[in-house]
Amino acid sequence: MISQARHIGFLASLAMQSAASSLQYAIPSKPPQNATPLEPTPIGMLFEFYMWPSYMTNITPPMHCVERLSDIYGHKTPIRIGGTTQDRATYDPDFDGYISYINDDPLVAPMELTYGPKFWDLIAKYDTESMLGFNRGDNNRTNMLSAVLEARRRAGSQLWAVEIGNEPDVYNMWNKSIVVPPWNASQEGESAADWAQSFIDVWEEPLPIIAAGSYAVTFPDNPNWPNVPYLINTAFNHSGKAGVKTYSGHLYAAPPNETDLAGEMNHAKTVSDLAVFTESIALSHSEGRPFILGETSFHPYDVHMDETFGAALAALDKSMRAVTMGIQPLFNWWSDDQINAPFYGGYMAVLALADGTRIVELDEGNSSYAVYVIYSGQIASKILLVNTDYYASGVRAEARFTLTGLRASRVSALRLTAQSSEVVTTRNQTQPSAHPTLGGQWFSNADCSSLGSRKIETARVARGTATFSLKASEALLIYV
Numbered sequence: 001m002i003s004q005a006r007h008i009g010f011l012a013s014l015a016m017q018s019a020a021s022s023l024q025y026a027i028p029s030k031p032p033q034n035a036t037p038l039e040p041t042p043i044g045m046l047f048e049f050y051m052w053p054s055y056m057t058n059i060t061p062p063m064h065c066v067e068r069l070s071d072i073y074g075h076k077t078p079i080r081i082g083g084t085t086q087d088r089a090t091y092d093p094d095f096d097g098y099i100s101y102i103n104d105d106p107l108v109a110p111m112e113l114t115y116g117p118k119f120w121d122l123i124a125k126y127d128t129e130s131m132l133g134f135n136r137g138d139n140n141r142t143n144m145l146s147a148v149l150e151a152r153r154r155a156g157s158q159l160w161a162v163e164i165g166n167e168p169d170v171y172n173m174w175n176k177s178i179v180v181p182p183w184n185a186s187q188e189g190e191s192a193a194d195w196a197q198s199f200i201d202v203w204e205e206p207l208p209i210i211a212a213g214s215y216a217v218t219f220p221d222n223p224n225w226p227n228v229p230y231l232i233n234t235a236f237n238h239s240g241k242a243g244v245k246t247y248s249g250h251l252y253a254a255p256p257n258e259t260d261l262a263g264e265m266n267h268a269k270t271v272s273d274l275a276v277f278t279e280s281i282a283l284s285h286s287e288g289r290p291f292i293l294g295e296t297s298f299h300p301y302d303v304h305m306d307e308t309f310g311a312a313l314a315a316l317d318k319s320m321r322a323v324t325m326g327i328q329p330l331f332n333w334w335s336d337d338q339i340n341a342p343f344y345g346g347y348m349a350v351l352a353l354a355d356g357t358r359i360v361e362l363d364e365g366n367s368s369y370a371v372y373v374i375y376s377g378q379i380a381s382k383i384l385l386v387n388t389d390y391y392a393s394g395v396r397a398e399a400r401f402t403l404t405g406l407r408a409s410r411v412s413a414l415r416l417t418a419q420s421s422e423v424v425t426t427r428n429q430t431q432p433s434a435h436p437t438l439g440g441q442w443f444s445n446a447d448c449s450s451l452g453s454r455k456i457e458t459a460r461v462a463r464g465t466a467t468f469s470l471k472a473s474e475a476l477l478i479y480v
């Protein structure tokens, strides 16, 4: 519950005594100088290449969930179709289906696949800004370029960006035929620039359209690993750069500790993970290009904690922190045949960011607590508080956020919570305790609709001040 701000003097003096859990922030009434501009749809959805036709034709509820996001934005959610399987895909102009592969285990991505022109008809049908991946790793330029031309013919007006290879820095690990060991920054960069130029020569227009980079790993301590600064400073000449619409990176927790949810979900960890992009963002912007996260999730491989409520808070916090750093859009995986907990975090991030024009983060990025203020024009319209402290059982600690500088006399809020950081969703949805809830509601696995009765909290503001309590592992979106 939100505390009524009746005894502000008392709460403030309490704040002095009980260190970490009482926090005070002054909300700037106008967007400060360092506030980051927001795009209309800062968060998008990613579909693994070989799964795209399935999502569009016979899997529920992911597309329903994308529609929920589009409803909030008032615009269609941007999408990316790509991933590891884009570099295993052979285009066959005579193939009449969407996609074809042989797979003993349907949950394991196929090592080889063939697709036909209808694959792109689904992009035209979905009709939103799309980022589409092509195959560089298999080193068949003829095949790639013929695919590019047909994709332009069938879905050209939907294509926002194209990728010429997914995670080319780890082609070595997949034994891709294009690799010449050791496949370092200069080798990969030369290949990227060369293929980009071939693409530009056949594509012609519209330019720019290439999403360059798309690297899996960002090792600040290994300068020879392929990296976006190398592409910008060295590999791409004027012609290549003119074809690049955006630079892109992928982000997974680093270095991951798969037994330590408390450490992995912590705001300070999220902040330090994202900090690896600082130079890439600055260089991209100096070229007049955005830097995006083409792909992000929690860990580089599926570990149990990725489906927990703690991962939902990490997805929320990572989304907010990333856009605050000027990364947009970013593409997350949030759902499967059941809505996993991280979707709750992503959905809340979209709720917070939609209709915003600027964002600023007020915390120092070195604790468990995050405070984001979203502006619509000159007015602070929403405040998101996140408490990323871990909670399993026993006494649940609380953090009190005292906000000053509020203008309304009463504010309303939606709370994201669950019984613990370890909660995971279920397919059958029969146990209410297994759902995270956002404003008292949870998402139906049938069609992503909101179930349960909506709970809006309200708080009185006295002399511009109100205090909000968040238990360990909770977030609160305040409409001010």
Ligand SMILES: *[C@@H]1O[C@H](CO)[C@@H](O)[C@H](O)[C@H]1NC(C)=O
Pocket (backbone or CB within 6 Å): 091, 140, 142, 143, 146
């Ligand atoms: C490359 O693609 C072309 C055109 O799609 C095809 O004819 C050729 O056999 C492929 N080459 C290899 C080595 O697979």
Ligand SMILES: *[C@@H]1O[C@H](CO)[C@@H](O)[C@H](O)[C@H]1NC(C)=O
Pocket (backbone or CB within 6 Å): 173, 174, 175
């Ligand atoms: C790549 O090749 C190495 C050496 O032949 C082999 O050990 C490894 O399993 C291969 N990896 C994949 C993903 O095929």
Ligand SMILES: *[C@@H]1O[C@H](CO)[C@@H](O)[C@H](O)[C@H]1NC(C)=O
Pocket (backbone or CB within 6 Å): 193, 194, 197, 237, 238, 239, 240
């Ligand atoms: C730019 O780089 C590409 C790729 O290496 C190359 O093919 C092209 O000739 C270069 N253009 C100029 C004008 O040097």
Ligand SMILES: *[C@@H]1O[C@H](CO)[C@@H](O)[C@H](O)[C@H]1NC(C)=O
Pocket (backbone or CB within 6 Å): 181, 182, 183, 184, 185, 186, 187, 224
């Ligand atoms: C990458 O490896 C090649 C071949 O060993 C070498 O010539 C080149 O200098 C290396 N580049 C970097 C950036 O280390």
Ligand SMILES: *[C@@H]1O[C@H](CO)[C@@H](O)[C@H](O)[C@H]1NC(C)=O
Pocket (backbone or CB within 6 Å): 257, 258, 259, 260, 263
């Ligand atoms: C991972 O986290 C656990 C729990 O905090 C800790 O005991 C372990 O030492 C950590 N492992 C590594 C490799 O840091």
Ligand SMILES: *[C@@H]1O[C@H](CO)[C@@H](O)[C@H](O)[C@H]1NC(C)=O
Pocket (backbone or CB within 6 Å): 364, 366, 367
């Ligand atoms: C975070 O950084 C600020 C400013 O550098 C410092 O005052 C504060 O003590 C730090 N907090 C923690 C929890 O380390």
Ligand SMILES: *[C@@H]1O[C@H](CO)[C@@H](O)[C@H](O)[C@H]1NC(C)=O
Pocket (backbone or CB within 6 Å): 426, 427, 428, 429, 430
């Ligand atoms: C629902 O799923 C959960 C977790 O998978 C399981 O423990 C529970 O028994 C199931 N309930 C019913 C009624 O099938």
